[in-house]
Amino acid sequence: MASPGSLRRSQRRFAFSVMTPIMIYLMIFSLLPMIWAVILGFFDYSPARVGGTIFGLGESNPFVGIRNYLDMFNDSQPATVFRKSVSNTFLFTFLILPLNLAITLPLAIIIERSHARVKGFFRAVYFLPTVTSAVAVALIWGAIYNPQAGLLNSMIRTIGMTPPKAWLSDPQAFVMGIPLAMIALIVAHLWQDFGYNLVIFIAALQGIPQNLRDAAMVDGANEQQMFWYVTLPLLQPTLLFVCVMTILSSLQMFILAQVMTAGGPREQTTTMLMSIYSNAFRYQNMGWAAAMSMVLFGIIMLFTILQFRFLRSDWEY
């Protein structure tokens, strides 16, 4: 048998032979792109132009300092669209969040109280949309919203009401100041996404010990009091996690809007990620797009840090 020293040496050799390629890989496919993204934001860079020797930066792809960031505030067409996409993304995110919670939390409570077999069935069905391809979801909902032959309008006509002329393409249609196309996207997104939070809430509810509820019951608490004073406080860490995850995924909204409305009508549903995508890969304006992606990154980072702040919870039960 080998001596302890040589054994330790062979273990260390094994560990390093695994970790070295992984670290080199991460340097190329993660660290380098991160640094590069930051640098690109300070250049007027297009891959269509031949630039300097280092990453094509310099010469015809000149360094412009913080001009890309300053340009976000001017009156040019790309800057206007970008600002519109920022406000659209926030509008989308902060409508999605309360609506999602208003659906998933009560539904989770109802399901959690149901019979075990019923519970499994409903949970499985409600989760189904989250695993389906978002592109297919977008096409299906596009057909549902079709103004002539779509399911939604024929249902509205059946109950004797007049449907709107178009759900996804009428720039004049607003409900309470929110573009109709945005509302249509939100409904489709909620449909696809709600199962995820639902399942998390059900698991969290199952984790609340029965004796706490029994104690409240003995003290004469009714259903409502039980929810507000027992269930909700104990759900607080989960609630926070769910809020942050929902915010983060909504901030990166892309597929549904890209496929259903292509950002229209009149940029009313253009999201930040769509704006970054089209500037980088359609107009080849990568320096400008990289600067925009840094703004989105900053917003995402802010919410991620908030999550870590708040998730250090003192709850224990």
Next chain:
Amino acid sequence: MITQSQTNFSHLIGAVLRYTVLGIGLSVTLLPFVYVILSSLKTPSEIIQIPPTFFPKVPTWQNFTTIFNDPKVPLGLFFFNSSFVAMARVGVTLFTSSLAGYIFARYEFGGKGVMFAVIMAQIMIPFQMIMIPLYLILVKLQLIDTLWGLIIPAMIDAFGIFMMRQFIEGIPRELIDAGRIDGASEFQIYRSLILPQLSAPLATLGIFTFMATWNDYLWPLIVITTHERRTLPLLLTWYSSNHGSRPSLTMAASVIVLVPIVLIYILFQRQIVANAATSGFK
């Protein structure tokens, strides 16, 4: 004082209310699926007819045969593209996650803490931030417009490594020591003593990686330009934009793309739902 019959009555009302809500939720969830299936079985004239029908008058496979016989849509090829990328990413992710997870769980070496932190930091980096430089790197490596371009940037999964490390820490050290006494090499210990213990978490990680890759859209949209190299979601948007006047065909194409993933979901439903709740997969 509440009488017995009153409480029974309110219980009954509660149950009726509960199941009404659950039933409404169920129909809203399933209606789009039913709608796409029924629409895919309608004739091209029926689907644009006004007033629209819900159930097809005469169900027909016509839309599916049109797609299957379309020379521009060699479905087998697109299924191969999607499956190849998904299987490759599952294989590589399972290998790197279990191996690195094992190292982090059971080995001591200089820089271990830093390396672990570097890998975990990957979770915090949103893909949209690095996608532009990543594209430029793939251009340099001549991987643009290849299926490898969809696989190579996704070989390390920080979440997978974390998950495997957690799991391997629960495997008794004696097992590894026994392997060493038998003279097994370090890789043999991983291969024949650790890996067989990991079937449950590997299956979970594999299913989630498969589903995420199968449904991936933004990165393939950036990388792939040649029609024959499209994955199924890319094929789907291409197909629908080329058959805008024939929605029944688009619906049939959507059904074709949805079937495999729904089947996988039905097969692994328990595992998928339970793990989505506890592990924060998305």
